[in-house]
Amino acid sequence: PYYEILTSSLPKKQVCERWHGRIAIKKGYWITADSIFKNVLVKAKQNLTGYNKLKVKREAAYYVANNYKITSQLDSALVYFNRCIIYSNRIPSEEESGFLINSTLYIGAIKDKNGKYDEAIKYYNEVLEMREFGNSHSLAESYLDRLDKRKMK
Structure with missing residues (x-):
């Protein structure tokens, strides 16, 4: 090609x-x-x-993290999603990037999967404070609802 x-x-x-x-x-x-x-x-x-450049490093960190997530290497995924967030926060911008929003959401999901529910809630709430990207808000809300139901049991 x-x-x-x-x-x-x-x-x-x-x-x-x-x-x-x-x-x-x-x-x-x-x-x-x-x-x-x-x-x-x-x-x-x-x-x-x-x-x-920060934008180049942000994108690369995100895709490396995503591959680690897909292959269930969650500790490594956390490292690279966190790097993506760090790079994103250093880039002057009027709105959050999709990389930042998804990284935050995925870190919450990994924390959730690892049983770190309070940390997961923190990340899901951060996503809700950001602009909507794709279905980020509905996902964060559904994950929070699931955690609320878990607490009620």
């Missing part, structure tokens, strides 16, 4: 590399996407031009 030609002929062009990762995600090629975005983070750590 065309994106492979671009990334192989222009391997240092982070835009092409990130698009290759995004396309891999859309096609469900999570192993490929994970490898690409981990590579982006390595290049960011090396402070390579184009990779050392």
Whole structure:
């Protein structure tokens, strides 16, 4: 495919590399996407031009975290979702990004799954204080309702 030609002929062009990762995600090629975005983070750590931007690191951290979540490596997912939140909070913006909102929601879900209900509630409530992204509010509300029902038992 065309994106492979671009990334192989222009391997240092982070835009092409990130698009290759995004396309891999859309096609469900999570192993490929994970490898690409981990590579982006390595290049960011090396402070390579184009990779050392907060938006680039935020996106890469999010997709690495998401792959860890999908493969049930929840401790690693927490590390990268937290990095995504840190990067997001350092980016001046008028509204929260989808990366920030989803990372916050997913951390809540992981805390919930790990039995850390009070922490999960904190994250779900944070999501409700943010703008709606996709169905983030309805998910957070349903998770909170489920936790409320659990407390009543």
